[in-house]
Amino acid sequence: MEFRLEGNHKIMKEDTVILGVIGSDCHAVGNKILERVFAEAGFHVVNLGIMVSQQEFIDAAIETNAKAILISSLYGQGELDCDGMRSKCIEMGLDDILLYVGGNLVIGKTDFKIVEQKFLNMGYDRVFKPEDDLQQAVQLLKKDITQKKVNALQAGQDERRTKAS
Amino acid sequence: MNAEPKHPEHVISLDIGSTFTKAALFKVNDEQLKFQQSARAATTVDSLIRGVRQVVKELGCLDSRTDRSAYPVFFSSSAKGGLHVVAVGIVPELTLKVARLTALSAGARVTQSFGYKLTDRDIREIEGLSPDIILLSGGTDGGNEVYVRHNVKLLAGMKSRPQIIYAGNQVMCDEVCKLLSDFPVHAVSNILPELDRPCVQQARDKICEVFLETIVSGKGLGDVIDWLGATPIPTPLAVMELVEAVRESCPQWGDFCLLDMGGATTDFYSACRDDRTESDVIYRGIPEPAIKRTVEGDLGIRVNASSVIMAGSEFLQESKSTDELVALMDYVDKITQRTDFLPQTSRHREHDRLLAEICMTQAVKRHAGVRKRVFTERGETFIQTGKDLRPLRKMILTGGFFSGLTEPDFSGQFQAQIKAVNRPDSDQIYLVPRDIQYFQDNVYLLPLLGNLVRGYRGRAAQTAIHHLTLLPSHCHQSTESAC
The missing domain is CATH 3.10.20 (Ubiquitin-like (UB roll))
Structure with a gap:
């Protein structure tokens, strides 16, 4: 695998991301748009489509060594469907995976700040509302993945130093 | 060859x-x-x-x-337990599932399968099982490396030296071969290069090749090969190849399935595409191969008769009286102690028929896909996993029991049981065949014709079809009288 420069961030060619609409939600259009945007941005997108369970997201991420799971929820049941995802990931050995979530995450007009905080508390790394710019999401994802890689390299170096001393 | x-x-x-x-x-x-x-x-x-x-x-x-x-002479062998494979993968529903299907399609017996990270205890278990081949998979191409590396390192510490076929993440190929350099290791392409695209042919061919080149001599077949001047294939592979040949050489026969019931196991083969074309159905899981084999290690009408009773307990409790059940249990006791027992009386035959019906129903039910009814904002929708066998119209029945079958309305009884798999109030539908014609292999010739596929592909397939006998059933009779 080669490295290439893109903007300010060095990303690995074809980092894999898992994409899907969670729970019993069958909104398919936005899912297709997301697939295209992230693929054009250089990611290897594994799109699980609509009505995807937490376990299916995690299984796919394990086999493909995915760097991030991108979850959509449009039908207002997001809170119920998304809760517990982080702990399940940790339980299945995906300690370091990035979790993004976006869409109409709760029913009614709740201040987005409250919604965002709620999902951050659940262990998601980033939370998006429907009107957010997708290109911005792409840039954030590249930045977050790079940061994870830097952290991993540093951790490796620290480990070697400790062993040497 | x-x-x-x-x-x-x-x-x-x-x-x-x-x-x-x-x-x-x-x-x-x-x-x-x-x-x-x-x-x-x-x-x-x-x-x-x-x-x-x-x-x-x-x-x-x-x-x-x-x-x-x-x-x-063309020959097959399942002597000394046939071909034993241990499957290793990561996620049970993904690489491990494909690894199992691959081994089964090569005519192997999957003695055990292991998902996620192997443990020292698993390694001891594998050593105890002493498989002929370990089929090692895990990760899509460019995917998971951590689990693969962990599993390979543990396998490298084994005392025994079984054949290992690596069919996982190709990025890891060199590293795996290096870590396992003390073993007879064979690297082939990934059985699951991408999540939605299984690709099993290379691994399957390699299993057959390793069986021929190295394993047969250990099974005492060396003398036989010399004497006959021919090399064997595993017996279930002969049946698998016959199913493939019939599908290819007799297209007019259409989609079909084949059930091979023995004293210890029941094998089921389906030959139909896993079509995923209905727009109001959401499909889940890995697409399944057009020719799929499953082996039920707990369903057989002699050695495993008592586990057949367990598998069919719900049906038996609902349809049989206590006296009938007691008599059946006595019979099961007798035949599991004397596995070469042949039925002497009509009562015995009745019991055998009941056991056979349960084996068949369970084997078909486990092979078939499932649809679950869910309600969404679009209304009623179905989520499907596995293969839809409902369009199948033909089932071939082979094995010792069917070659001796004289029951006039066996297929009618079985048809009723298979229909009962789906209960009207259930949200889950097993996609089992309905309205099916049954064809009996009454001389038990199919496995032997399977051997001949490698020499006479089209002719072996034609002969197999020609020699089958259509079993009479209510359904078929009514069609005939309507004509």
Whole structure:
């Protein structure tokens, strides 16, 4: 695998991301748009489509060594469907995976700040509302993945130093 | 490999089973292989060649001048337990599932399968099982490396040296081969290069190749190979290849399935595409192969009769009286102690029929896909996993039980049981075949014809179809009377 420069961030060619609409939600259009945007941005997108369970997201991420799971929820049941995802990931050995979530995450007009905080508390790394710019999401994802890689390299170096001393 | 001999008049097919060595003589003509006669002898486990020689002699095909078979022989073997494979993968529903399907499609017995990270205890278990081959998978191409590396390092510490076929993440290929350099290791392409695209052919061919080149000699088949001048395939692979040949060479026969029921296991093969085309159905899981084999290790009408009772307990409790159940349990006790027991009375035959019906129903139910009814904002929708067998119209029945079957309305009874798999109030629908015609292999010839596929592909398939007997059933009779 080669490295290439893109903007300010060095990303690995074809980092894999898992994409899907969670729970019993069958909104398919936005899912297709997301697939295209992230693929054009250089990611290897594994799109699980609509009505995807937490376990299916995690299984796919394990086999493909995915760097991030991108979850959509449009039908207002997001809170119920998304809760517990982080702990399940940790339980299945995906300690370091990035979790993004976006869409109409709760029913009614709740201040987005409250919604965002709620999902951050659940262990998601980033939370998006429907009107957010997708290109911005792409840039954030590249930045977050790079940061994870830097952290991993540093951790490796620290480990070697400790062993040497 | 067996090459097609130049203009032979006759050909012999032979199978060395765990109990019996069976053979049949066929006359070769341009369209068909004409069945002439068959022979059977007890498998001589200490020296397989004795039983083989005896059946060839019984067929009258022993050339007195050379003391060898006068005609070319194609043969299969499941002696000494057949081909044992341990499957290793990561996620049970993904790479591990594909690894199991791959091994089964190569005619193997999957003795155990392990997902996620292996432990020291698993390694001890594998050593205890002493498999012929370990099929090691894990990760899509460019995918998971951590689990693969962990598993390979543990396997490298094993005391025994089984054959290992690596069919996982290709990025790891060199590293895996290096870590396992003390083992006979074979690297092939990934069985799941991408999540939605299984690709099993290379791994399957490699399993067969390793079986031929290295394993057969350990099963005492060396002498037999020398004497017959031919190499064997695992018995279930012969049936698998026949199913493939029928689908390919007899397209007019359409989609079908085949059930092979023995004393210890029941094998089920479906030959139909896993079509995923209905717009109001959401499909889940890995697409399944057009020709799929599943093996039910707990369903057999002799050795495993008591686990058949367990599998069918719900049906039995609902449909049988206490007295009937007690009589059935007594019979099961008798036959599990004497596995070569043949039914003597009509009552015995009745019990055997009941056990067979349960084996068949359970094997079909486990092979078939499932649809779950869910309600969404679009209304009622179905989520489907696995293969839809409902369009199938033909089922071939083979195995010792069916070759002796004289029951006039066996298929009608079975049809009723299979229909009962789906309860009207359930949100879950098993995609089992309905309105099916049953074809009986009444001379138990199909596994032997399977051997001949490698020499006479089209003719073996035509002969298999030609020789099947259509079982009468209510459904079929009503169609006939309507005509």
